[in-house]
Amino acid sequence: MLSEPAAGGPETSHGSAPGVTVDLRELLAVSVLAAVRGGEEVKRVREGNVLNAKAKGKTREGAEEQLTTGDLLSNRRMFYLLKGAFPAVQINSEERVDTADQETVSWDHSIPEDIKQKIQPKEVPAESVTVWIDPLDATQEYTEDLRQYVTTMVCVAVNGKPVIGVIHKPFSSYTAWAMVDGGSNVKARSSYNEKTPRIIVSRSHAGKVEQVARQTFGNKTVIIPAGGAGYKVLALLDVPEKNQEEADVYIHVTYIKKWDICAGNAVLRALGGHMTTLTGEEISYTGSDGNEGGLIASINMNHKALIEKLPDLEKTSHK
Protein backbone atom coordinates (compact mmCIF):
# COMPACT_ATOMS: atom_id res chain seq x y z
CA MET A 1 0.00 0.00 0.00
CA LEU A 2 1.18 3.49 -0.72
CA SER A 3 1.46 5.87 2.15
CA GLU A 4 0.21 9.41 1.91
CA PRO A 5 3.14 11.78 2.19
CA ALA A 6 2.72 15.53 2.26
CA ALA A 7 2.01 17.01 -1.15
CA GLY A 8 5.19 17.40 -3.11
CA GLY A 9 7.17 15.43 -0.58
CA PRO A 10 9.13 12.26 -1.17
CA GLU A 11 7.50 8.86 -1.56
CA THR A 12 7.78 5.99 0.84
CA SER A 13 6.10 2.72 0.05
CA HIS A 14 6.25 0.30 2.93
CA GLY A 15 6.94 -3.34 2.42
CA SER A 16 5.28 -5.88 4.68
CA ALA A 17 4.70 -9.64 4.51
CA PRO A 18 7.02 -11.33 7.00
CA GLY A 19 8.54 -14.54 5.63
CA VAL A 20 8.60 -13.33 2.03
CA THR A 21 12.01 -13.35 0.34
CA VAL A 22 13.34 -11.53 -2.71
CA ASP A 23 16.20 -12.46 -5.03
CA LEU A 24 18.91 -9.80 -5.12
CA ARG A 25 19.86 -10.77 -8.68
CA GLU A 26 16.29 -10.08 -9.79
CA LEU A 27 16.34 -6.82 -7.85
CA LEU A 28 19.51 -5.85 -9.70
CA ALA A 29 17.93 -6.64 -13.09
CA VAL A 30 14.84 -4.54 -12.30
CA SER A 31 16.97 -1.74 -10.85
CA VAL A 32 18.93 -1.51 -14.10
CA LEU A 33 15.71 -1.58 -16.13
CA ALA A 34 14.12 1.09 -13.93
CA ALA A 35 17.15 3.40 -14.23
CA VAL A 36 17.15 3.00 -18.02
CA ARG A 37 13.40 3.45 -18.43
CA GLY A 38 13.37 6.46 -16.10
CA GLY A 39 16.28 7.86 -18.07
CA GLU A 40 14.23 7.69 -21.27
CA GLU A 41 11.73 10.08 -19.71
CA VAL A 42 14.49 12.38 -18.47
CA LYS A 43 15.92 12.56 -22.00
CA ARG A 44 12.55 12.93 -23.73
CA VAL A 45 11.51 15.85 -21.55
CA ARG A 46 14.87 17.62 -21.99
CA GLU A 47 14.83 17.16 -25.76
CA GLY A 48 11.24 18.36 -25.95
CA ASN A 49 12.27 21.44 -23.99
CA VAL A 50 9.19 21.43 -21.76
CA LEU A 51 10.74 21.01 -18.33
CA ASN A 52 8.14 23.08 -16.45
CA ALA A 53 10.82 23.77 -13.85
CA LYS A 54 9.47 25.06 -10.57
CA ALA A 55 10.85 25.56 -7.10
CA LYS A 56 9.89 22.74 -4.72
CA GLY A 57 11.56 24.29 -1.71
CA LYS A 58 14.90 25.35 -0.35
CA THR A 59 17.81 23.40 1.06
CA ARG A 60 18.88 24.12 4.65
CA GLU A 61 21.55 26.36 3.19
CA GLY A 62 18.92 28.32 1.27
CA ALA A 63 19.58 27.05 -2.27
CA GLU A 64 16.44 26.72 -4.35
CA GLU A 65 15.50 23.11 -5.13
CA GLN A 66 14.00 22.62 -8.55
CA LEU A 67 11.45 20.09 -9.70
CA THR A 68 10.79 19.37 -13.38
CA THR A 69 8.50 17.19 -15.45
CA GLY A 70 11.60 15.06 -16.08
CA ASP A 71 11.89 14.28 -12.36
CA LEU A 72 8.21 13.42 -12.05
CA LEU A 73 7.83 11.22 -15.13
CA SER A 74 11.06 9.39 -14.45
CA ASN A 75 10.03 8.86 -10.83
CA ARG A 76 6.66 7.47 -11.85
CA ARG A 77 8.23 4.94 -14.22
CA MET A 78 10.96 3.86 -11.86
CA PHE A 79 8.73 3.61 -8.82
CA TYR A 80 5.97 1.54 -10.44
CA LEU A 81 8.40 -0.78 -12.20
CA LEU A 82 10.09 -1.61 -8.91
CA LYS A 83 6.90 -1.64 -6.86
CA GLY A 84 5.15 -3.88 -9.38
CA ALA A 85 8.02 -6.36 -9.43
CA PHE A 86 8.65 -6.31 -5.67
CA PRO A 87 5.45 -5.32 -3.86
CA ALA A 88 6.76 -6.52 -0.48
CA VAL A 89 9.80 -4.23 -0.48
CA GLN A 90 10.05 -0.74 1.00
CA ILE A 91 10.85 1.86 -1.66
CA ASN A 92 11.92 5.41 -0.85
CA SER A 93 12.04 7.84 -3.72
CA GLU A 94 12.93 11.47 -4.04
CA GLU A 95 9.61 12.53 -5.57
CA ARG A 96 6.04 11.81 -4.69
CA VAL A 97 4.02 9.54 -6.97
CA ASP A 98 0.41 10.19 -7.71
CA THR A 99 -1.58 7.03 -6.93
CA ALA A 100 -4.26 8.09 -9.41
CA ASP A 101 -1.67 8.11 -12.16
CA GLN A 102 -0.15 4.64 -12.04
CA GLU A 103 2.24 3.55 -14.70
CA THR A 104 1.60 0.06 -16.01
CA VAL A 105 5.10 -0.85 -17.20
CA SER A 106 5.84 -4.26 -15.86
CA TRP A 107 8.92 -6.41 -15.63
CA ASP A 108 8.91 -9.42 -17.98
CA HIS A 109 11.12 -11.41 -15.58
CA SER A 110 14.05 -11.44 -17.98
CA ILE A 111 17.54 -10.97 -16.60
CA PRO A 112 20.17 -9.44 -18.93
CA GLU A 113 22.91 -11.85 -20.06
CA ASP A 114 25.78 -9.97 -18.39
CA ILE A 115 23.97 -10.03 -15.04
CA LYS A 116 23.18 -13.72 -15.44
CA GLN A 117 26.81 -14.47 -16.16
CA LYS A 118 28.29 -12.47 -13.30
CA ILE A 119 25.76 -12.77 -10.49
CA GLN A 120 24.32 -15.77 -8.66
CA PRO A 121 20.75 -15.70 -7.32
CA LYS A 122 20.63 -14.71 -3.65
CA GLU A 123 17.46 -14.69 -1.56
CA VAL A 124 17.09 -12.24 1.32
CA PRO A 125 14.06 -11.44 3.52
CA ALA A 126 11.93 -8.76 1.84
CA GLU A 127 11.64 -6.92 5.13
CA SER A 128 15.43 -6.47 5.29
CA VAL A 129 15.45 -4.51 2.00
CA THR A 130 15.14 -0.76 1.43
CA VAL A 131 15.23 0.53 -2.15
CA TRP A 132 16.25 4.15 -2.79
CA ILE A 133 15.30 5.82 -6.09
CA ASP A 134 16.76 9.02 -7.47
CA PRO A 135 14.78 9.64 -10.66
CA LEU A 136 16.95 12.57 -11.76
CA ASP A 137 20.20 13.42 -10.06
CA ALA A 138 21.60 16.87 -10.87
CA THR A 139 18.20 18.49 -11.44
CA GLN A 140 19.80 21.93 -11.14
CA GLU A 141 22.22 21.12 -13.97
CA TYR A 142 19.39 19.51 -15.98
CA THR A 143 17.58 22.86 -15.94
CA GLU A 144 20.80 24.54 -17.13
CA ASP A 145 21.08 21.96 -19.94
CA LEU A 146 24.36 20.57 -18.57
CA ARG A 147 23.38 17.09 -19.67
CA GLN A 148 26.62 15.27 -18.89
CA TYR A 149 26.01 15.53 -15.13
CA VAL A 150 22.55 13.98 -15.15
CA THR A 151 21.97 10.42 -13.91
CA THR A 152 19.15 8.20 -12.75
CA MET A 153 19.98 5.93 -9.82
CA VAL A 154 18.66 2.96 -7.92
CA CYS A 155 20.13 1.54 -4.74
CA VAL A 156 19.23 -1.58 -2.79
CA ALA A 157 20.18 -1.67 0.88
CA VAL A 158 19.96 -4.83 2.97
CA ASN A 159 19.70 -4.21 6.71
CA GLY A 160 20.81 -0.64 5.98
CA LYS A 161 23.97 -1.63 4.10
CA PRO A 162 24.21 -0.50 0.48
CA VAL A 163 24.45 -3.70 -1.58
CA ILE A 164 23.30 -2.94 -5.14
CA GLY A 165 24.02 0.31 -6.97
CA VAL A 166 22.94 1.40 -10.45
CA ILE A 167 24.01 4.73 -11.97
CA HIS A 168 22.68 5.47 -15.45
CA LYS A 169 23.50 8.38 -17.77
CA PRO A 170 20.40 8.97 -19.90
CA PHE A 171 22.07 11.21 -22.48
CA SER A 172 24.86 8.80 -23.33
CA SER A 173 23.08 5.53 -22.50
CA TYR A 174 25.84 4.45 -20.15
CA THR A 175 24.94 2.30 -17.15
CA ALA A 176 27.21 1.27 -14.27
CA TRP A 177 25.98 -1.46 -11.92
CA ALA A 178 27.57 -3.35 -9.09
CA MET A 179 26.60 -5.74 -6.32
CA VAL A 180 28.60 -6.22 -3.12
CA ASP A 181 30.00 -9.80 -2.98
CA GLY A 182 28.51 -10.31 -6.44
CA GLY A 183 29.99 -8.59 -9.45
CA SER A 184 29.88 -5.46 -11.57
CA ASN A 185 30.13 -4.07 -15.09
CA VAL A 186 32.50 -1.28 -13.98
CA LYS A 187 35.89 -1.19 -12.28
CA ALA A 188 38.29 1.09 -10.47
CA ARG A 189 40.98 2.94 -12.45
CA SER A 190 44.47 1.47 -12.32
CA SER A 191 45.93 4.37 -10.32
CA TYR A 192 44.97 7.28 -8.09
CA ASN A 193 46.91 10.27 -6.86
CA GLU A 194 46.91 9.88 -3.09
CA LYS A 195 49.40 12.62 -2.33
CA THR A 196 47.79 15.49 -4.20
CA PRO A 197 44.39 14.12 -5.09
CA ARG A 198 42.06 15.87 -7.50
CA ILE A 199 38.94 16.54 -5.46
CA ILE A 200 35.53 16.51 -7.10
CA VAL A 201 32.90 18.62 -5.32
CA SER A 202 29.40 20.04 -5.78
CA ARG A 203 29.03 23.04 -8.09
CA SER A 204 25.62 24.06 -6.73
CA HIS A 205 25.64 22.88 -3.08
CA ALA A 206 29.31 23.44 -2.30
CA GLY A 207 29.15 24.91 1.19
CA LYS A 208 32.68 25.18 2.54
CA VAL A 209 33.98 22.24 0.59
CA GLU A 210 36.76 24.11 -1.22
CA GLN A 211 38.06 25.44 2.07
CA VAL A 212 38.02 21.95 3.56
CA ALA A 213 39.80 20.48 0.53
CA ARG A 214 42.51 23.15 0.50
CA GLN A 215 43.05 22.92 4.25
CA THR A 216 43.47 19.18 3.87
CA PHE A 217 45.51 18.83 0.72
CA GLY A 218 47.09 22.26 0.26
CA ASN A 219 46.40 25.30 -1.86
CA LYS A 220 47.54 23.70 -5.06
CA THR A 221 44.99 20.92 -4.87
CA VAL A 222 42.93 20.67 -8.03
CA ILE A 223 39.24 21.09 -7.25
CA ILE A 224 36.72 20.00 -9.86
CA PRO A 225 33.22 21.44 -9.37
CA ALA A 226 30.60 19.17 -10.91
CA GLY A 227 26.88 18.44 -10.71
CA GLY A 228 25.29 15.24 -9.46
CA ALA A 229 26.34 12.77 -6.81
CA GLY A 230 26.13 9.94 -9.34
CA TYR A 231 28.43 11.77 -11.76
CA LYS A 232 30.94 12.45 -9.00
CA VAL A 233 31.12 8.79 -7.99
CA LEU A 234 31.62 7.80 -11.65
CA ALA A 235 34.53 10.28 -11.74
CA LEU A 236 36.39 7.95 -9.34
CA LEU A 237 36.00 4.92 -11.62
CA ASP A 238 37.12 3.66 -15.00
CA VAL A 239 34.26 4.98 -17.10
CA PRO A 240 34.59 4.93 -20.90
CA GLU A 241 32.82 8.23 -21.49
CA LYS A 242 34.13 11.32 -23.22
CA ASN A 243 32.02 13.65 -21.10
CA GLN A 244 33.16 12.17 -17.82
CA GLU A 245 35.84 13.96 -15.81
CA GLU A 246 38.19 11.99 -13.57
CA ALA A 247 38.97 12.69 -9.93
CA ASP A 248 40.67 10.93 -7.01
CA VAL A 249 38.39 11.84 -4.10
CA TYR A 250 34.77 13.04 -3.81
CA ILE A 251 33.95 15.30 -0.85
CA HIS A 252 30.57 16.82 0.09
CA VAL A 253 30.18 18.88 3.25
CA THR A 254 26.51 19.94 3.35
CA TYR A 255 23.44 17.92 4.24
CA ILE A 256 22.51 15.43 1.51
CA LYS A 257 19.74 12.89 1.01
CA LYS A 258 20.21 9.13 0.97
CA TRP A 259 18.72 8.64 -2.53
CA ASP A 260 21.50 10.90 -3.83
CA ILE A 261 24.34 8.83 -2.39
CA CYS A 262 23.19 5.25 -1.77
CA ALA A 263 23.83 3.92 -5.31
CA GLY A 264 27.32 5.43 -5.44
CA ASN A 265 28.05 4.07 -1.99
CA ALA A 266 27.00 0.56 -3.08
CA VAL A 267 29.05 0.70 -6.30
CA LEU A 268 32.15 1.87 -4.45
CA ARG A 269 31.75 -0.73 -1.72
CA ALA A 270 31.30 -3.49 -4.30
CA LEU A 271 34.56 -2.46 -5.97
CA GLY A 272 36.52 -2.23 -2.72
CA GLY A 273 36.16 1.52 -2.23
CA HIS A 274 34.57 3.56 0.55
CA MET A 275 31.97 6.24 1.08
CA THR A 276 31.61 7.42 4.67
CA THR A 277 30.71 10.53 6.59
CA LEU A 278 33.52 13.04 7.03
CA THR A 279 34.29 11.46 10.40
CA GLY A 280 34.57 8.02 8.84
CA GLU A 281 31.24 6.54 9.90
CA GLU A 282 29.36 4.17 7.61
CA ILE A 283 26.04 5.59 6.40
CA SER A 284 22.96 3.49 7.19
CA TYR A 285 20.37 3.38 4.42
CA THR A 286 17.27 2.79 6.49
CA GLY A 287 15.12 5.11 8.54
CA SER A 288 15.45 8.83 7.93
CA ASP A 289 16.19 10.05 4.41
CA GLY A 290 18.93 12.52 5.36
CA ASN A 291 22.67 12.18 5.85
CA GLU A 292 23.99 14.76 8.28
CA GLY A 293 27.69 14.06 8.41
CA GLY A 294 28.83 15.04 4.91
CA LEU A 295 30.67 12.49 2.82
CA ILE A 296 34.04 11.47 1.56
CA ALA A 297 34.45 8.80 -1.11
CA SER A 298 37.57 7.09 -2.36
CA ILE A 299 38.74 3.85 -3.93
CA ASN A 300 42.13 2.10 -3.87
CA MET A 301 43.36 4.63 -1.31
CA ASN A 302 43.90 4.62 2.41
CA HIS A 303 40.46 6.00 3.27
CA LYS A 304 41.17 6.14 6.99
CA ALA A 305 44.28 8.23 6.38
CA LEU A 306 42.25 10.64 4.22
CA ILE A 307 39.76 11.14 7.05
CA GLU A 308 42.51 11.72 9.58
CA LYS A 309 43.86 14.51 7.38
CA LEU A 310 40.53 16.38 7.29
CA PRO A 311 40.30 19.50 9.48
CA ASP A 312 37.98 19.78 12.46
CA LEU A 313 34.68 19.17 10.80
CA GLU A 314 32.41 20.10 13.67
CA LYS A 315 32.92 23.64 12.48
CA THR A 316 32.59 23.02 8.77
CA SER A 317 30.41 20.00 7.99
CA HIS A 318 26.94 21.46 8.27
CA LYS A 319 27.65 24.98 7.11
Ligand SMILES: Nc1ncnc2c1ncn2[C@@H]1O[C@H](COP(=O)(O)O)[C@@H](OP(=O)(O)O)[C@H]1O
Ligand atom coordinates in the same frame (compact mmCIF):
# COMPACT_ATOMS: atom_id res chain seq x y z
N1 LIG B 1 22.53 20.75 1.09
C1 LIG B 1 21.73 19.96 0.40
N2 LIG B 1 20.44 19.78 0.74
C2 LIG B 1 19.62 18.98 0.02
N3 LIG B 1 20.02 18.30 -1.09
C3 LIG B 1 21.30 18.43 -1.46
C4 LIG B 1 22.21 19.25 -0.74
N4 LIG B 1 23.42 19.18 -1.34
C5 LIG B 1 23.25 18.37 -2.40
N5 LIG B 1 21.98 17.92 -2.48
C6 LIG B 1 21.42 17.06 -3.53
O1 LIG B 1 22.37 16.06 -3.84
C7 LIG B 1 22.47 15.86 -5.24
C8 LIG B 1 23.89 16.15 -5.68
O2 LIG B 1 24.19 17.48 -5.39
P1 LIG B 1 25.31 18.30 -6.18
O3 LIG B 1 24.96 18.19 -7.62
O4 LIG B 1 25.21 19.68 -5.65
O5 LIG B 1 26.58 17.60 -5.84
C9 LIG B 1 21.44 16.77 -5.88
O6 LIG B 1 20.27 15.97 -5.99
P2 LIG B 1 19.06 16.17 -7.04
O7 LIG B 1 19.57 16.81 -8.26
O8 LIG B 1 18.61 14.76 -7.21
O9 LIG B 1 18.08 16.99 -6.30
C10 LIG B 1 21.25 17.84 -4.81
O10 LIG B 1 19.97 18.43 -4.83
Ligand SMILES: [Mg+2]
Ligand atom coordinates in the same frame (compact mmCIF):
# COMPACT_ATOMS: atom_id res chain seq x y z
MG1 LIG C 1 19.25 13.47 -6.35
